[in-house]
Amino acid sequence: MITMDDIVREGHPALRKQTQEVTVPPSEEDQQLLKDMLTFIQNSQDEELADKYQLRAGVGLAAPQLGVSKRLCAVHFEDFKGVIHSYQLVNPRIVSHSVEKAYLSSGEGCLSVDRDVEGYVPRYARITVKASDMEGNEYKLRLRNFAAIVVQHEIDHLDGIMFYDYIHPEDPFSVPDQAKAID
Ligand SMILES: O=CN(O)CCNC(=O)c1cccc(Cl)c1Cl
Numbered sequence: 001m002i003t004m005d006d007i008v009r010e011g012h013p014a015l016r017k018q019t020q021e022v023t024v025p026p027s028e029e030d031q032q033l034l035k036d037m038l039t040f041i042q043n044s045q046d047e048e049l050a051d052k053y054q055l056r057a058g059v060g061l062a063a064p065q066l067g068v069s070k071r072l073c074a075v076h077f078e079d080f081k082g083v084i085h086s087y088q089l090v091n092p093r094i095v096s097h098s099v100e101k102a103y104l105s106s107g108e109g110c111l112s113v114d115r116d117v118e119g120y121v122p123r124y125a126r127i128t129v130k131a132s133d134m135e136g137n138e139y140k141l142r143l144r145n146f147a148a149i150v151v152q153h154e155i156d157h158l159d160g161i162m163f164y165d166y167i168h169p170e171d172p173f174s175v176p177d178q179a180k181a182i183d
């Protein structure tokens with residue numbers, strides 16, 4: 001099982017590398033990696049398992065965070081309406097997005113960043129993602145609100161981008177006009 005020991009931290013080159021697409025349908029190895037990544041996220045949200053294995057809670061994980069430069073990421077969380085959002089994304093790409101921006105008023109965090117970096121992270125409010133599933137079928141995902149923010153955080157990892165790259169250096173809590181706060 002994946003634990004915090006498997007997660008690379010700032011300074012590791014994999015976090016700043018552009019990932020390569022994987023062949024579709026994904027190999028057994030890539031499918032297993034995605035399954036393990038989703039399991040880690042779920043475990044990190046389980047109080048008992050998180051405590052037992054000292055896991056830091058997360059709602060997503062990208063392969064570069066395991067030192068693996070492959071275009072794979074997983075997201076899992078339950079929203080305030082009780083809807084479970086669970087995605088295992090193979091070769092995801094944002095194919096369109098809103099002009100409108102959005103940000104989490106609580107900022108963002110990253111398992112590969114062992115420090116609190118405060119400030120607003122302006123992202124697209126709505127995105128359309130093209131990805132393949134485990135069987136190699138291509139599909140489109142239209143996301144908004146928290147799901148859109150998290151998937152952008154993960155896809156950024158696949159392009160070597162960290163969340164704090166977007167925080168305004170002089171005024172971390174400044175936001176582009178018309179950006180809306182989420183949560
Ligand atoms: O890349 C994934 N991680 O680093 C997992 C830890 N971070 C989070 O769960 C997290 C927390 C707040 C906002 C966002 Cl957007 C995310 Cl993603």
Ligand code: NI
Nearest residue numbers: 109110111112
């Ligand atoms: Ni992260």
